[in-house]
Amino acid sequence: MIIIMHSHVTDEEVHTVEQKLQSLGLEANVSRGLERTIIGAIGDERKIHKKTLQALPGVQDVIRVLKPYKIVAREGHEADTVINIKGIPLGGQTIQVIGGPCSVETQEQMDAAAHGVAHAGCRLMRGGAFKPRTSPYSFQGKGVEGLQIFRQAADKFQLPIITELMDVRYLDDFLKYGVEVIQIGTRNMQNFDLLKEVGKTHTPVILKRGLCATISEWLMSAEYIAAGGNHNIILCERGVRSFEKAYRNMLDVTAIPVLKKETHLPVIVDPSHAAGKAWLVSTLSKAAIAAGADGLLVEMHPHPCDAWCDADQALTPDELKNLMGELQGIAQAVGRSL
Ligand code: PEP
Ligand code: MN
Numbered sequence: 001m002i003i004i005m006h007s008h009v010t011d012e013e014v015h016t017v018e019q020k021l022q023s024l025g026l027e028a029n030v031s032r033g034l035e036r037t038i039i040g041a042i043g044d045e046r047k048i049h050k051k052t053l054q055a056l057p058g059v060q061d062v063i064r065v066l067k068p069y070k071i072v073a074r075e076g077h078e079a080d081t082v083i084n085i086k087g088i089p090l091g092g093q094t095i096q097v098i099g100g101p102c103s104v105e106t107q108e109q110m111d112a113a114a115h116g117v118a119h120a121g122c123r124l125m126r127g128g129a130f131k132p133r134t135s136p137y138s139f140q141g142k143g144v145e146g147l148q149i150f151r152q153a154a155d156k157f158q159l160p161i162i163t164e165l166m167d168v169r170y171l172d173d174f175l176k177y178g179v180e181v182i183q184i185g186t187r188n189m190q191n192f193d194l195l196k197e198v199g200k201t202h203t204p205v206i207l208k209r210g211l212c213a214t215i216s217e218w219l220m221s222a223e224y225i226a227a228g229g230n231h232n233i234i235l236c237e238r239g240v241r242s243f244e245k246a247y248r249n250m251l252d253v254t255a256i257p258v259l260k261k262e263t264h265l266p267v268i269v270d271p272s273h274a275a276g277k278a279w280l281v282s283t284l285s286k287a288a289i290a291a292g293a294d295g296l297l298v299e300m301h302p303h304p305c306d307a308w309c310d311a312d313q314a315l316t317p318d319e320l321k322n323l324m325g326e327l328q329g330i331a332q333a334v335g336r337s338l
Helices: 011-023 050-054 107-120 144-155 168-176 192-199 215-227 255-262 271-275 278-290 317-333
Strands: 002-005 027-032 037-042 059-063 083-085 088-090 096-100 124-126 161-164 181-184 205-208 233-237 267-269 295-299
Touching: 002 011, 011 027, 011 037, 011 050, 050 059, 088 096, 096 107, 096 317, 107 124, 107 144, 107 317, 144 161, 144 168, 168 192, 181 192, 192 215, 205 215, 215 233, 215 255, 233 255, 255 267, 267 278, 271 278, 271 295, 278 295, 278 317
Parallel strands: 096 124, 096 295, 124 161, 161 181, 181 205, 205 233, 233 267, 267 295
Antiparallel strands: 002 037, 002 059, 027 037, 083 088
16 A cells, blocks of 8 residues: 655654554555655555545555455456366356346246256356346245246256345245355345355355446455455446446446456356347457456246246347357367357
């Protein structure tokens, strides 16, 4: 941490900063220039809030040198993390496409969806049993019964399941039904108590980006999970809020290479919730793979017109299969396989 003092700083003010740093367990290195006095704080600065120092008299600015996140940072962990989901690697050379409906509706719907996912060549399946809906009057998900339906459908095709946890009270049910990947949705990216609880498990977690979260805030949320001991974290870019109304959310493709530089964790993209329209999903998927994403989370419904949730953005089973074909060439061009 570097502390820049005001130009007319007094010895007493410099001394106060030195004492404060020492009380926080850091060493102070004072450098007096002709125009400026700069104090270097030596030690682990992560536990110190900038504001603690900024409030001291004579301090003009405080600049961090270390990233506020530690376990998830690429710094000190060069190699890409590859997450093993029941033998299926996510984060390595192979790109994984996770397909499935927005929500679990009926056994017939989930059986048909699982067939479509497996037939398209996807190795992992998604589906929400608990749905975070904007309106309290919209379908809220089947709940625990949905987990059972999902498990039964996916097991017929040996597909590991990904489903969203919104409330920690259902974590035991998730573990009981052997949910292979817990999704923390956009609206809960900063639900720190929820993050801490999934951090105590070893179940892989997909952490979606908050509606207007910065990359740093997102990585700090990942750090919450990692700090509890669960390092099996997958980041999912799903578009951020913008002024544009022509599509649902603005897919931040730039976030992919930035995350790859900042963290060793796998990065996937959800083109469906970014687009909000099925016709856009293929283009966004290609852009994501070209930009270095390790996988995709794609909504597919056996009969999109009948979907209880997010009907406009669901691909048909045939469209998902076609998408897998289209992505082969892009994957190859970036040295990956599908
Ligand atoms: C979902 O994937 O089902 C979902 C609700 O997504 P998001 O949290 O990105 O809105
Ligand atoms: Mn959805």
